[in-house]
Amino acid sequence: MAKIKIVVAGPRGRMGKEAVKLVMENENYELVGVLDRKNEGKSLSDVEGFTNENAIVYTDIHKCFTEQKPDVLVDLTTPEVGMEHTVTALEYGVRPVVGTTGFSSGDLNKLENLSKQTGLGCIIAPNFAIGAVLMMKFSQMAAKYFSDVEILELHHDQKLDAPSGTAVKTAEMISSVREAKQQGHKDEKETIVGARGANYDGMHIHSVRLPGLIAHQQVMFGSDGQTLSIRHDSYNRASFMSGVRLAVDTVMKNNSFVYGLENIIE
Ligand SMILES: NC(=O)C1=CN([C@@H]2O[C@H](COP(=O)(O)OP(=O)(O)OC[C@H]3O[C@@H](n4cnc5c(N)ncnc54)[C@H](OP(=O)(O)O)[C@@H]3O)[C@@H](O)[C@H]2O)C=CC1
Numbered sequence: 237m238a239k240i241k242i243v244v245a246g247p248r249g250r251m252g253k254e255a256v257k258l259v260m261e262n263e264n265y266e267l268v269g270v271l272d273r274k275n276e277g278k279s280l281s282d283v284e285g286f287t288n289e290n291a292i293v294y295t296d297i298h299k300c301f302t303e304q305k306p307d308v309l310v311d312l313t314t315p316e317v318g319m320e321h322t323v324t325a326l327e328y329g330v331r332p333v334v335g336t337t338g339f340s341s342g343d344l345n346k347l348e349n350l351s352k353q354t355g356l357g358c359i360i361a362p363n364f365a366i367g368a369v370l371m372m373k374f375s376q377m378a379a380k381y382f383s384d385v386e387i388l389e390l391h392h393d394q395k396l397d398a399p400s401g402t403a404v405k406t407a408e409m410i411s412s413v414r415e416a417k418q419q420g421h422k423d424e425k426e427t428i429v430g431a432r433g434a435n436y437d438g439m440h441i442h443s444v445r446l447p448g449l450i451a452h453q454q455v456m457f458g459s460d461g462q463t464l465s466i467r468h469d470s471y472n473r474a475s476f477m478s479g480v481r482l483a484v485d486t487v488m489k490n491n492s493f494v495y496g497l498e499n500i501i502e
Pocket residue numbers: 245246247248249250251252271272273274312313314315317334335336337338361362363364365397476
């Protein structure tokens with residue numbers, strides 16, 4: 237069986253490093269290139285932090301895709317760059333697996349349309365950790381029985397987007413089963429702006445950023461005399477890699493647009 241040819245974008249990043257390791261260690265995968273804004277033309281093995289990764293470093297995505305003809309792009313960069321990479325991938329016939337968060341709903345619509353037009357699979361996964369996907373699904377189930385919910389997401393302080401992609405996805409999944417409801421007292425007033433967090437369809441999202449944290453989320457439901465908390469914690473970035481592997485294998489077989497791993501886990 238031919239190996240799946242993969243390009244990783246953002247290889248020096250916290251997630252990118254883990255993704256490079258995953259690709260290097262899987263006998264069915266071949267790392268044919270990486271997209272980085274530094275180190276153009278070097279072998280990745282000559283970049284600090286790497287040792288025996290023979291893939292070429294590209295800063296120009298067009299050159300990378302023309303020379304390497306990859307099957308899959310794994311993007312772990314920033315929302316602006318990730319969007320540009322994903323559109324370009326679909327235009328070049330490369331199937332995107334995108335972990336980058338911070339895309340707008342307009343961005344997602346554009347990618348869905350492009351995926352449909354090209355007939356190429358495209359997977360956008362706000363969270364690759366299987367436990368986090370279950371936490372979102374369980375929260376969606378609980379929302380049928382509890383109409384009041386607040387989402388607390390906690391991340392390391394180098395994160396660029398707030399709320400997290402996972403929190404937004406959780407709110408969307410809950411909204412799909414919950415009647416819109418403005419929570420809290422109708423006359424509630426913030427004495428310090430932002431005290432009640434972001435408001436998504438009446439439910440509140442609170443973003444904590446602290447050094448020492450990695451990626452955590454607690455979804456809290458409340459009703460008369462009881463609360464229910466559903467929590468997931470990622471203690472390292474390896475926790476995301478089985479989901480990246482699932483997405484890469486699935487995107488090769490699947491010609492549709494997928495937003496969220498809950499749509500492809502059994
Ligand atoms: N879906 C999931 O399960 C997860 C998603 N994420 C998301 O993944 C993304 C990356 O997170 P993380 O690894 O922590 O972030 P990092 O900041 O550690 O890594 C991002 C990398 O992207 C690089 N980059 C920036 N611009 C470009 C460009 N033009 N071309 C190529 N690379 C570029 C950065 O380079 P430089 O170092 O030069 O700035 C950096 O190395 C975020 O959006 C985050 O929210 C994170 C964890 C899990």
